[in-house]
Amino acid sequence: MRDLTDLPHVDVVVTHYNDPERLAWVLDALTAQRYPADRLHVVVADDGSAHLPDVPARVRVLTQADEGFRAAAARNMGARAGTAPYLVFLDGDTVPEPDFCARVVAACADDALVVGRRRHADLSALGRAGVAALAAGELADDHLPLLEEPQWLREGYARTRDLAEAGPDDWRYVISAVLALPRAVFTALGGFDASLVGYGGEDWDLAYRAWNAGIALRHVPNAVAWHDGPDAAGRQGFAEAKEHEQLALAERIPQPSVRGHGGVWRQPRTVVRWQVGEMTSSAQHACLLSWLALGDVEVRPDRRLHTPLARDPRVTVSGDDALLARAEFLVEIEGAIELCEPAEFLATLGVGPHEARGVAGARTRDRALGVAARPFAEGILMSLDPSARVDLEARGRRP
Template identity: 50%
Template sequence: MVADDGSPQPPDLGDRPYRVRLVRQADDGFRAAAARNLGAAASTAPLLLFVDGDTVPEPGYVAAMAAELTAPGPARLVVGRRRHADLTGWTPDRLAGWLTGAHDDAPASLAEPRWLLDAFERTDDLRLADATSYRFVLSAVLGLPRALFERVGGFEASMRHYGGEDQELANRCWLAGADLRHCRAAVAWHDGPEFAERDHDDAHAARRDEGLQARRAW
């Protein structure tokens, strides 16, 4: 399932060895939360995995996430390991060859955010999560059972700026009794550096303020 947030032209899904469906919504601001809800609503799978369009999962990503999500115990919200690389100029075929080990060509790897690595280490990959650990959840590499997603109402669809929808959802899942978990084995590669290393002061403020507004509504 591909959910498109109002692109001027529909994404070209190309030829796939599996079924894929495109759902779209009108361009009305940055509505990643609503787009993810749209994709989830159009699917029927018992497990939901969300991956951003600029993020490429490794071949074992789905299996690793599914294993974490179906482990015994309370329902879990799982965040994968988002790594970073400069994928400028890389074609899909070249990417596939790198990820599957068909050739030795590899993109330039970029640093992982130290604050996030430290948080996962400190919390034993969120096994020791507390009421503030929602801050370490990234919707670019996010998974949870459909039943949990529907029970808490999905992403907050009113959010219209970059970021914050992942943390807002994670906090509601935590309050609903779900466990949080970081799955190191589920690796996906983001094209470019981590957000905090980019010069987007206004976007940082929007992410912070909209997240705060959503939390005040609980």
């Protein structure tokens, strides 16, 4: 038998809104966890229900004003209420199997962000006694009114070997209905983005920031919790909710797969920090023009520039450092360095960190992980004579 005496304390945050029946199923299932009851601290994070639910004596209920679908703010509220070193997040209609908490917490041991397996069934057809039997591990699949799991999730977990080989876009396979992570990681990331209001997106935003910060993502397929009803894609009103989610994420996640190409965004994909040094105004202009060719970029010179391009909204002397955590690429340049091949430059950084004299660039994740840099290939960058007067008209006539 497994020794349970050395398991860590865990805060379990369950979101809820006007659904006391299914919440009762979830709380029953948490009582049935194969985990020491004195180390499992359950908080119901209520998103402004008309009436607060009745809960067992050991469960706390916190509520916030009903100001729209604010799952991110509710989860943050629940997380703040505890002090346990690990956090587990469950939706109020998602019933965990008896080993769920133990398995996701064990997978967090090396500071990973962990997602369990959310399965789907018509739990309402079982009734409370049937759901309790499921939560106790007493019902096999052939006794359940099963519903299909999303194919895109199954394929994503298979392709990435349960996120062990996750790539830059694979934060999409993290869902907050069955989520766990160390409190220290949650705090370092700043929690969920409470400005997100409306269905979905807060889990992907958190997972993207975690990925960017060098945190491992992990899927635990035998840590199962059951959602009552189909996936969101099978529900009425999904298309409108998904549209809202996509637009909200486009503001926050600067990858082209999220926001497409073009536009000027407050959150840039690439941040270029530039130690300008002494150079002519035309050399400043030529260098700045080349780096702005990255498109979705913010250039941060360390001094006021003497070029009309300094008025470009993507150029700022006093940049907001909060944007660095979400930027996909970070670049440092020193002196008169011109970018000759913008697309090849980003493709090179996508492979790994690279450097040359006066230039260092990397994915934000690679930088956080301390990945060693390699030299840039010839032709991507060019050093200019900082004292030269660059003939901008002659450059403009080039084919």
